[in-house]
Amino acid sequence: MESLGSFEQLLLFSVLRLNDEAYGVTIRETLETRTGRSVSSGAIYTALGRLEDRGLVSSRIGEPTPGRAGRPPKYYRVEPEGARALLGAYSDIQSVAGGVVGDLERLAEGS
């Protein structure tokens, strides 16, 4: 099974969450809102490009809009292989972290 870095996992979850509306702007907004992390558009497209090379996501070109100076957006969606990789990564975390999240929270409060 394909392994995923933490940023790639966040990207894939964001793409999933956005369904058919997952492109640079919306993905970036989702990441900022949900994680507080500010990521450049270049980083998003670079990482999604690599995921696409590995067959974990696929892309399609949308219709250009005036707000984009006539440039089309590039939409992404998660492929079955990508879903399996993401599920595997998520399961691994759950498996290792199961039962210790409470301890984690208490430790964080104590510092």
Added chain:
Amino acid sequence: MRPSAPDRILRWVARLLVRGPEAPYVLGDLDEEFGRDRAAGFSPWRSRSRYLRNVVGSALVLAMDRLGAMTRRIPVSLLDVKLAFRMLIKHPGLTAVSIFALTLGIPVSLYPVHVLSLFDAPMPFDEGDRIVGLRHSYRDEMDEAPGTIHEYTVWRESLDGVSEIGAARSGRFNVASGDGRVVPTQGAFMSASSFDLLRVPPLLGRSLQPADEIEGAPDVVVLGFELWRSLFEGDPEVVGRMLRVGGEPYTVVGVMPRDFRFPAADHLWLPFRDDVSMWPVGEGPRLLVYGRLADGVSRGRLLAEMRALDGVLSQEYPDVYERLRAEVVSYPYLQQGNPLEAKWILLPFQALALVLLAVACGNVGTLVLARMATRQNEVTVRTALGASRARIVSQVFVESLLLALVATGLGLLLAEGAARAFTRSTVGWGDIPFWMDFGLRRSTVLLGLGLAVFCAVFAGIPPALKATGPGIQQNLQRSAGGTAVRFGWPTTALIVAEVTLGVVCLFAAAMSWQFVPPPAGTAVGVPMDRLLSARIVADATIDPGNPRAVEGDELRRRVAALQGELVRRVEAEAGVRGVAVADILPGQEHPAWRVEVEGVPLPERSSEALTMSARVGVGYFEALGRPVLEGRGFSSSDVLDDGAGASDVVIVNTAFVARMLGGRDPIGQRIRRLSWQGEPGPWLRIVGVVGSLGMVRASMEDDAGMYRPLAPGELHPIRIAVHLAESPAAFTSRLRAVVAEIDPTVLVENPVPLNEAVSLDRTLMRWGILGIGAVAGVALVLSIAGLYALMSFTVSQRTREIGVRTALGADVRAIMTVIVRRALVQLAVGIAIATVGSVVVLAVVAPTAPREWLGQLVGSAAIVFVIGLGACVVPTLRGLRIRPVEALKS
């Protein structure tokens, strides 16, 4: 409604920076997000700021991604390394020049960053990165506020963000052992908590304890390792022995390990008994306050706690704390001031160093290109056999990388040696802080390796790409077997720039050299190695670096009494021929004043009215063995009783008589000082004439000068020169003992033979000139190497032509002229720019500069021209030695 769009300039910047296959989507996203931000109510500035941040971030990521993709496609093998070695050995001259240029360029580029990194490096203690300085700075200025006992007390009682907190106050003391030896030493009143904070156990005995800080507790001292060795010969039974610090008796309770010199360059530690009740809030002696971050606490969190505390303090003591703002800084900045200031000071040096490195890389690139020009057949054959462009480029890159790595290794060794030499040479100035270790560190080595890769990329890939460019096949066909590599305008501009830099740096070095004084000789009539110079400091807390007017009647009386007693006692010692007292001694750079002679018009050039000046005590000239030649010396009646020193007599030297008086009888003539605005001082009457006594460092003769009487107590610290029959070094301890007998709190600073004191003054200047000289050397070598490479390439390109011309009987000189013309033009243009530019700059900045500098400029230009001419002629002559038959075959 149409969504808002970014400014045209922003979009232009974005299009410029964001490149790559994903660029259209990124640019579209940028515009859309800008519109969304504006629709959401963000201000135009905030929207622009977010836009630009995204542009920069995206541009960097996309560029790095493309670079990664490129390097993944470049194959490098061990064979490339072997071939690279062979190629470098095959062209030893070019290899040596390239290595030399990079060996100097790389450490010069590393140096400013290295020095700056010393300030942010972790302290050499257990978990040293968690030791921080605590201080306040003024809200409205960049200056730090001095630490006070009040803020130390408040922080010690209130801060949870530090596990330990300490304070210290350094000073210089006379330390006397029981056998009469006295040594001036830097030490600190330091809180006992500091030793726990630093986690350094003592070598012998114990460190200071909180009980030692109680008023009335026994006076104890902890010694540093070096002080223990020098005063007590490393006696293992030193604990319990007595010594005097500033005249007061202390009991030794411990010795710290070697190299422990906290808080800066301190060698003994006394109990910290500063009491907050003794001082109004915000006042008191200046303290250093530092702490160790508690577990899990970051600097940011500690700072937040301190700033919250500031809010409370501002309410209670608004006069003091309202204008202050707490800071948490790396410990060295506690001593050395503002981090931003240090960065700003080093920034221009770093920029200059990187420019030099870029020039070095550019020139190495030129040499690589020249080498490629001679390998065109090899490139052709390899391409024909299927080698990709990337394959050939990668091999050239490996050659450049090998060059750069060798140069980096040599450069780092050179830097390490220079750092050690510099540290040794500064010993005479007093200890440098313990954290200032100029030697190599891992971060510096890593940075050096990074620079090596940068140089290899910059110097290797562009010329390789040029030599294997897409038009190479057509060019090969057109040149009918000759080389297709061309040197364009960038190479020309580079060589012109290097020649210009070489002339300017050589000129700067020549100009600077005249300020380095010659070896101290016999200008004073006695060998300067028979004069022991020293500074006598009556107050232990005063910086003995520069004499200044005594402040306060009490201090003046004390200094006057000290000086009188000191001169009397020292003159009575065996082997002493005299004691001279002055504000500045022979061989050192004297201040210069404009002087007007009564009845004589001022010279046209202000520089001709400049006169060196010194204030000297009664009997000064006799003590130095140079009694007055005419008239009389100073007597006590020349100095007013109240020590104000407002006397109206002056003694001049023979150079003054020759230049300012035209050889007339000076006795009775009147002169006066003029301020730089032309305001006259009081008239002074010449009562005596002496010979030249070395008032100008650069030239011991022809220094027109005048001497005014110095009353005892008028200036402090006192500068003395003891004229001895034997070696001065042997008298040093006796001098300290005599001073200690008079007053044990008085310091004797820097007792050295006068010629060595002059040498110390020259050390920094010498290092600076060495630096300029090194830059001049690098620039010269680069320019000459560039010219040499250009000429070698030109000759190899025109070998057939040379053969044909020679076979047809052409004059050798005519052939040479045709070949070297381009290089000579580059040489001439570079020299002309440097010469004209330097003249213009000098005319604006220093219009009264002596005309001798023009001669130095012309000389520098001539040297560069001759060397450059040699670089042009040598390869040309080599080409002319080829037999016409061989040339036609090539």
